[in-house]
Amino acid sequence: MNITALLLSRLQFAFTISFHIIFPSFTIGLAAWLTVLEALHLRTGRQVYRAVFEFWLKIFGVAFGLGVVSGIVMGFQFGTNWSVLARMSGPIQGPLLSYETFTAFYLEASFFGILLFGRSRVPPWFYLFSTAMVALGTTLSAFWIMVNNSWMQAPVGYVIQNGMFVSNDWLKILFSPVLWVRFPHMLLASYITGAFCVAATGAWYALRGVFSAEARVMLRMGLYLAAVLVPTQIFFGHMTGDYVHDYQPVKFAAIEGRWHDEQPASEVLLAIPDSASETNKYAISVPVLGSLIGSMSLHSKEVGMTDFPRADRPPVAIPFFAFRVMVGCGIAMLLLAWVGSYLSRKGRVEQSRLLLWLTFLSFPLPFIATLTGWFTAEVGRQPWTVYGLLRTADAVTPFLTARTVLISLIVYCAVYTFIFAFGIFYIYRLLRAGPAGSLVVHPAEATPRRPMSIVDEPRVTSAGEVPTAVHPLIRVQ
């Protein structure tokens, strides 16, 4: 394959955005879960909810900080590497992304400060309200990103003027039916990510036999939440598939691994698609199921990729396999959540070491599902950047040289690997130390804009107790 500026720019975008999405998809869910915990604490007055809240607030701080840092690069990359896209869709995408910065900045910054410092200074209901506002901020951020991406997937409400996409109806963009299935799909993915991370942490403590009260809360709430959320997610996933079926038929055919028109269509469960011969090898398929999934009918005709010129088809393998990995993770999570919830109700979950181990090891599943879901959506959209309007090959900065992009790709890889290795190590250390003694006394220089500073130097003593971290040297008067 030719190493071109285009290919390297795509790799760079894929790398930076994949790295970035890991953190928001975790923090959006976590913020919502913190709100639930605080509400429970207010309602029941039980201290364990407070302890679990304080513990996850620290983890939220680090993950949130990493998300912010990796997000800055995204805002610049459209201009540096994709200048044609930036110019053509700037009048639509620019305002949408500026809303993201403005609304998220304001809500998160102001109310996160209260979460860190306000416990003793504001009434309890206002503290709960602040938690909800932080959750709303992260949610709004996701909303604007999804508006933006859904417009790229299925452009609506625009006209073309002087070579630019100009909105003639913002309401159409904001109330696009595509957006309103994809936004819940992403939101649920974040909530499930949060639920599984919490449940996995609970399972870990249960296996180690530490923090049993907190572990119980984490394990139960995580599993129960997941037991409700995962089936809802599968429903919205199906709805998302429906929009792909209607708006992006060639992407749908690629996901299904369907090369030729079929009536009624079968569903390929597993295969190795071969684009050279336009057939599947080693296919395992179920007759008629394809029509049922595609059109809710036993007789419908479903289109195949060969209806479209080769130049308009996505690279089949990535959406085909990524989709199957996502669905596989979804099914595994569903089984785990349901079996786990059943055992929880019977009060046997702490006795089943197998289930605890499986729950503990399940924490990567929601991340993998989110990433592969995005791979399906984004690679499946190819060869278009703005679907049907602007090809990726035409969107790249025209004068960019492969050498320039290679330099930036290497720099980003190095910097990201470096800081994220440290970041993840610190999150691990916090998780390992656990929620004991974690009613945090905040160091004076921790601020709403410096969330990670609340977790400086957690030192674990032999009893597993974490002394609160107070910076000994610096105090702001």
Add this chain to the structure above:
Amino acid sequence: MVIFWVSVLALSILLYVLLDGFDLGVGVLFGLTRDEHRRRAMMGSVAPVWDGNETWLVVAGVVLWGAFPVVYASLFSALYLPLLLMLAGLILRGVAFEFRGKTRRLRWVWDAAFSGGSLVAAFMQGMMVGALVEGLPISHGEYSGGEFGWLSPFAVICGVGLSLGYTLLGACWLIRKCDAEVRASAYRLIPYLSLALLVFLIVVFVYALSEDLQVMRRWLERPYLFAFPLVAAAAAIVLAASIRRRRDGPPFYMGALVFAAAFGTFAITFWPYMIPFSITVDQAAAPHTSLAFMFWGEGLFVFPLMLIYTAITYRVFRGKVQSTSHH
């Protein structure tokens, strides 16, 4: 509408330069001392605010894209490598605030990341301003200068100049926020920094004359522009006086005023051009529907809230940072 968004953009950039300017400057000064006490005091003086400061860069970036997409697209793609290095510098110095306190053995890594990242970011910003002033080669609304079209002796001089300027601002900030040794050494440094900055200004002036830069003709056409250097000169005199009398408050404001005057000079000199002498504000502005959509939400409501929020943050963290004993 266009004027509103130009003003929001200008204010965001000015706020960025003033606010992140001093904390990048503190980062550069951080590299000049080895003493852990002083380093902690220096970092502590900007720790509560640096992140908010950098947010103004993101705000300026998205406003530029939303309201002036043509400039966003051509400028950012033209300045590919300097932007990359600036971002890498900003990321590394940013996480250094968080990670430095979490390790002992590897503290030197984050110290280097903090001062090195700050210096690289400041230098790259100066270079980009220099390249803009000199004029980026642009034909048919598209950058045509190649990989290193932004690189020139003038741009390098401007990179050095802005680094010096930020460092001066940083030193003024340290005087305001710190005491003891940190404050004393900042006082000692400021005369040298000011002198270096003066030399830089003379060099730039001579260069601009000898190269007959287009900028110079604008000055002859618009004599009222000379008001800005006069304001800057007055501010510099007050700055010098308060340094002599060891008054902690005024130097930072005077330094900021010098920067604001310089910024005003640029803005008015190049008006109505956004990319000097090739793309004007009106050519670059997004269609009315985009500007109006932004105005009726984020422009009218959120932007004022952000200004208020910034003011409150600085009020909360006013006063001197104190260093107490080692543990």
